[in-house]
Amino acid sequence: MLGLGIHLTGIYSFFRIPYNSLLMDTYVFPPKTTVIGLISAALGWDEDEFLSKISQFRYGIIIEDPGETVSETAAIFKTKEAPIYPITKIMNYKPSYRVFVASEDEDLMKEAEVALRDPAFVLYLGDSENLWYPKVKNYFALMEIEEREVESLKCILPSEVFKEFYKDYSRTSNVFLPPKEVRIPVGFTGSGRRRRFIPRSVYYYSGIELNLQKPLRVFDFNGNGVYLF
Numbered sequence: 001m002l003g004l005g006i007h008l009t010g011i012y013s014f015f016r017i018p019y020n021s022l023l024m025d026t027y028v029f030p031p032k033t034t035v036i037g038l039i040s041a042a043l044g045w046d047e048d049e050f051l052s053k054i055s056q057f058r059y060g061i062i063i064e065d066p067g068e069t070v071s072e073t074a075a076i077f078k079t080k081e082a083p084i085y086p087i088t089k090i091m092n093y094k095p096s097y098r099v100f101v102a103s104e105d106e107d108l109m110k111e112a113e114v115a116l117r118d119p120a121f122v123l124y125l126g127d128s129e130n131l132w133y134p135k136v137k138n139y140f141a142l143m144e145i146e147e148r149e150v151e152s153l154k155c156i157l158p159s160e161v162f163k164e165f166y167k168d169y170s171r172t173s174n175v176f177l178p179p180k181e182v183r184i185p186v187g188f189t190g191s192g193r194r195r196r197f198i199p200r201s202v203y204y205y206s207g208i209e210l211n212l213q214k215p216l217r218v219f220d221f222n223g224n225g226v227y228l229f
Helices: 032-043 047-056 106-117 159-165
Strands: 002-009 058-065 068-076 085-093 096-103 140-144 146-153 166-171 177-189 196-206 208-221 224-226
Touching: 002 106, 002 208, 032 047, 032 058, 032 096, 032 106, 032 177, 047 177, 058 196, 058 224, 096 106, 096 208, 096 224, 106 140, 146 224, 159 166, 159 177, 159 196, 159 208, 166 177, 177 208, 196 208
Parallel strands: none
Antiparallel strands: 002 096, 002 140, 058 096, 068 085, 146 208, 166 208, 177 196, 208 224
Protein backbone atom coordinates (compact mmCIF):
# COMPACT_ATOMS: atom_id res chain seq x y z
CA MET A 1 0.00 0.00 0.00
CA LEU A 2 1.13 3.55 -0.69
CA GLY A 3 1.26 6.18 2.02
CA LEU A 4 1.97 9.90 2.23
CA GLY A 5 3.98 11.43 5.04
CA ILE A 6 3.31 15.18 5.32
CA HIS A 7 5.00 17.74 7.58
CA LEU A 8 2.46 20.43 8.51
CA THR A 9 3.75 23.67 10.04
CA GLY A 10 2.56 27.26 10.18
CA ILE A 11 2.37 30.40 12.27
CA TYR A 12 -1.13 29.61 13.51
CA SER A 13 -3.55 26.72 13.21
CA PHE A 14 -7.24 26.62 14.01
CA PHE A 15 -9.26 23.39 13.85
CA ARG A 16 -12.67 24.31 15.20
CA ILE A 17 -14.31 21.95 17.67
CA PRO A 18 -17.74 21.50 16.02
CA TYR A 19 -19.81 21.16 19.19
CA ASN A 20 -18.87 24.58 20.66
CA SER A 21 -20.75 27.80 19.92
CA LEU A 22 -19.78 31.18 21.43
CA LEU A 23 -16.29 29.93 22.26
CA MET A 24 -14.46 29.16 19.01
CA ASP A 25 -12.20 26.52 20.50
CA THR A 26 -9.65 24.53 18.54
CA TYR A 27 -8.34 21.00 18.53
CA VAL A 28 -4.63 20.77 19.33
CA PHE A 29 -4.11 18.83 16.08
CA PRO A 30 -5.86 18.54 12.68
CA PRO A 31 -8.54 15.82 12.72
CA LYS A 32 -9.01 13.41 9.83
CA THR A 33 -11.63 15.56 8.09
CA THR A 34 -9.24 18.54 8.03
CA VAL A 35 -6.29 16.55 6.66
CA ILE A 36 -8.35 14.92 3.90
CA GLY A 37 -9.90 18.32 3.20
CA LEU A 38 -6.41 19.75 2.69
CA ILE A 39 -5.57 16.97 0.23
CA SER A 40 -8.89 17.43 -1.59
CA ALA A 41 -8.17 21.17 -1.92
CA ALA A 42 -4.79 20.34 -3.46
CA LEU A 43 -6.56 18.01 -5.89
CA GLY A 44 -9.16 20.64 -6.74
CA TRP A 45 -12.13 18.55 -5.62
CA ASP A 46 -15.49 20.12 -4.96
CA GLU A 47 -17.42 19.47 -1.76
CA ASP A 48 -19.37 16.50 -3.12
CA GLU A 49 -16.23 14.72 -4.32
CA PHE A 50 -14.53 15.32 -0.97
CA LEU A 51 -17.50 13.90 0.94
CA SER A 52 -17.77 10.86 -1.32
CA LYS A 53 -14.08 9.94 -1.07
CA ILE A 54 -13.09 10.74 2.53
CA SER A 55 -13.79 7.13 3.57
CA GLN A 56 -11.18 5.88 1.07
CA PHE A 57 -8.39 7.37 3.18
CA ARG A 58 -6.82 6.17 6.41
CA TYR A 59 -5.13 8.69 8.68
CA GLY A 60 -2.68 9.00 11.55
CA ILE A 61 -0.73 11.83 13.16
CA ILE A 62 2.22 12.56 15.43
CA ILE A 63 2.00 15.89 17.25
CA GLU A 64 5.62 17.05 17.15
CA ASP A 65 4.81 20.32 18.90
CA PRO A 66 1.30 21.53 19.78
CA GLY A 67 2.58 25.11 19.90
CA GLU A 68 1.37 27.72 22.34
CA THR A 69 -2.30 28.43 22.99
CA VAL A 70 -3.31 31.98 22.09
CA SER A 71 -6.68 33.70 21.88
CA GLU A 72 -8.38 36.72 20.39
CA THR A 73 -11.76 38.22 21.26
CA ALA A 74 -13.98 40.13 18.86
CA ALA A 75 -17.24 42.02 19.42
CA ILE A 76 -19.99 40.82 17.08
CA PHE A 77 -22.25 43.59 15.76
CA LYS A 78 -25.32 42.52 13.76
CA THR A 79 -27.80 45.42 13.81
CA LYS A 80 -28.31 48.64 15.75
CA GLU A 81 -31.00 46.98 17.82
CA ALA A 82 -29.16 43.69 18.48
CA PRO A 83 -26.93 43.41 21.53
CA ILE A 84 -23.17 43.36 21.01
CA TYR A 85 -21.60 40.18 22.36
CA PRO A 86 -18.01 38.92 22.37
CA ILE A 87 -16.73 35.75 20.72
CA THR A 88 -13.34 34.34 21.73
CA LYS A 89 -11.24 32.34 19.27
CA ILE A 90 -8.57 29.94 20.53
CA MET A 91 -5.62 29.13 18.23
CA ASN A 92 -2.35 27.17 18.21
CA TYR A 93 0.78 29.29 17.71
CA LYS A 94 3.67 27.75 15.74
CA PRO A 95 2.54 24.11 15.87
CA SER A 96 4.21 21.20 14.06
CA TYR A 97 2.57 17.96 12.96
CA ARG A 98 3.65 14.80 11.17
CA VAL A 99 0.59 13.61 9.26
CA PHE A 100 0.27 10.21 7.61
CA VAL A 101 -2.32 9.22 5.01
CA ALA A 102 -2.82 6.00 3.07
CA SER A 103 -5.32 4.39 0.72
CA GLU A 104 -5.79 1.07 -1.04
CA ASP A 105 -6.26 3.15 -4.20
CA GLU A 106 -2.64 3.65 -5.26
CA ASP A 107 -3.58 5.85 -8.22
CA LEU A 108 -5.35 8.20 -5.82
CA MET A 109 -2.25 8.44 -3.64
CA LYS A 110 -0.07 9.18 -6.67
CA GLU A 111 -2.51 11.92 -7.75
CA ALA A 112 -2.40 13.39 -4.25
CA GLU A 113 1.41 13.52 -4.32
CA VAL A 114 1.40 15.37 -7.65
CA ALA A 115 -1.29 17.77 -6.40
CA LEU A 116 0.68 18.68 -3.28
CA ARG A 117 3.54 19.85 -5.51
CA ASP A 118 1.21 22.27 -7.32
CA PRO A 119 -2.10 22.54 -5.41
CA ALA A 120 -5.27 23.67 -7.17
CA PHE A 121 -6.24 25.83 -4.19
CA VAL A 122 -4.40 27.58 -1.36
CA LEU A 123 -3.80 25.18 1.54
CA TYR A 124 -4.65 26.18 5.10
CA LEU A 125 -4.16 24.84 8.62
CA GLY A 126 -7.85 24.90 9.41
CA ASP A 127 -9.52 28.17 8.42
CA SER A 128 -8.55 30.60 5.67
CA GLU A 129 -6.64 32.90 8.05
CA ASN A 130 -3.99 30.28 8.77
CA LEU A 131 -1.74 29.33 5.87
CA TRP A 132 0.35 26.18 5.71
CA TYR A 133 4.00 27.33 5.69
CA PRO A 134 6.35 24.39 4.98
CA LYS A 135 9.57 24.64 7.00
CA VAL A 136 11.68 22.48 4.72
CA LYS A 137 11.88 21.77 0.99
CA ASN A 138 10.95 18.10 1.26
CA TYR A 139 7.80 18.55 3.33
CA PHE A 140 6.02 15.44 2.05
CA ALA A 141 6.91 12.04 0.62
CA LEU A 142 5.07 9.19 -1.06
CA MET A 143 6.29 5.76 0.04
CA GLU A 144 5.50 2.07 0.18
CA ILE A 145 4.25 1.16 3.65
CA GLU A 146 3.99 -2.21 5.33
CA GLU A 147 2.61 -3.42 8.64
CA ARG A 148 4.86 -4.29 11.56
CA GLU A 149 4.52 -4.79 15.29
CA VAL A 150 5.70 -2.18 17.80
CA GLU A 151 5.88 -1.98 21.58
CA SER A 152 6.07 1.82 21.71
CA LEU A 153 4.85 4.67 19.51
CA LYS A 154 4.25 8.43 19.28
CA CYS A 155 1.05 8.72 17.23
CA ILE A 156 -2.49 9.39 18.45
CA LEU A 157 -4.67 6.32 19.04
CA PRO A 158 -8.40 5.59 18.93
CA SER A 159 -9.65 5.36 22.52
CA GLU A 160 -10.48 1.65 22.38
CA VAL A 161 -6.95 0.86 21.15
CA PHE A 162 -5.32 3.13 23.74
CA LYS A 163 -7.26 1.53 26.61
CA GLU A 164 -6.36 -1.98 25.47
CA PHE A 165 -2.63 -1.44 24.81
CA TYR A 166 -1.42 1.47 26.95
CA LYS A 167 1.00 0.74 29.83
CA ASP A 168 2.87 3.99 30.58
CA TYR A 169 4.92 6.64 28.81
CA SER A 170 8.47 8.01 28.57
CA ARG A 171 9.38 11.68 28.09
CA THR A 172 11.15 12.36 24.78
CA SER A 173 11.40 16.17 24.62
CA ASN A 174 10.89 19.39 26.55
CA VAL A 175 7.45 19.65 24.97
CA PHE A 176 5.06 17.84 27.27
CA LEU A 177 1.40 17.10 26.66
CA PRO A 178 0.15 14.06 28.62
CA PRO A 179 -2.43 11.70 27.07
CA LYS A 180 -5.89 13.24 26.86
CA GLU A 181 -9.11 11.97 25.32
CA VAL A 182 -11.17 13.98 22.81
CA ARG A 183 -13.82 13.38 20.16
CA ILE A 184 -12.81 14.33 16.62
CA PRO A 185 -14.71 14.28 13.30
CA VAL A 186 -13.63 11.46 10.98
CA GLY A 187 -16.38 11.76 8.38
CA PHE A 188 -19.83 13.14 7.63
CA THR A 189 -23.35 11.84 7.22
CA GLY A 190 -26.41 13.49 5.68
CA SER A 191 -26.43 16.53 3.42
CA GLY A 192 -27.18 20.23 3.55
CA ARG A 193 -28.55 21.40 6.88
CA ARG A 194 -28.95 17.78 7.93
CA ARG A 195 -25.25 17.07 7.59
CA ARG A 196 -23.62 15.89 10.81
CA PHE A 197 -20.07 14.90 11.60
CA ILE A 198 -19.19 11.31 12.49
CA PRO A 199 -17.22 11.41 15.77
CA ARG A 200 -14.51 9.10 17.05
CA SER A 201 -12.83 9.29 20.43
CA VAL A 202 -9.02 9.35 20.41
CA TYR A 203 -6.16 9.92 22.82
CA TYR A 204 -3.62 12.56 21.80
CA TYR A 205 -0.33 13.66 23.38
CA SER A 206 3.04 15.21 22.55
CA GLY A 207 6.64 15.04 23.75
CA ILE A 208 6.26 11.48 24.99
CA GLU A 209 6.41 7.94 23.69
CA LEU A 210 3.75 5.45 24.71
CA ASN A 211 4.94 2.13 26.09
CA LEU A 212 2.50 -0.67 25.31
CA GLN A 213 1.38 -3.71 27.30
CA LYS A 214 1.68 -5.91 24.21
CA PRO A 215 2.75 -5.56 20.56
CA LEU A 216 0.46 -3.53 18.31
CA ARG A 217 0.32 -3.80 14.52
CA VAL A 218 0.92 -0.44 12.82
CA PHE A 219 2.17 0.84 9.47
CA ASP A 220 5.81 1.78 8.95
CA PHE A 221 6.35 5.20 7.36
CA ASN A 222 10.14 5.30 6.92
CA GLY A 223 10.74 4.28 10.52
CA ASN A 224 7.70 5.97 12.04
CA GLY A 225 5.23 3.43 13.41
CA VAL A 226 1.75 4.88 12.80
CA TYR A 227 -1.68 3.52 13.65
CA LEU A 228 -4.04 4.40 10.78
CA PHE A 229 -7.83 4.70 11.05
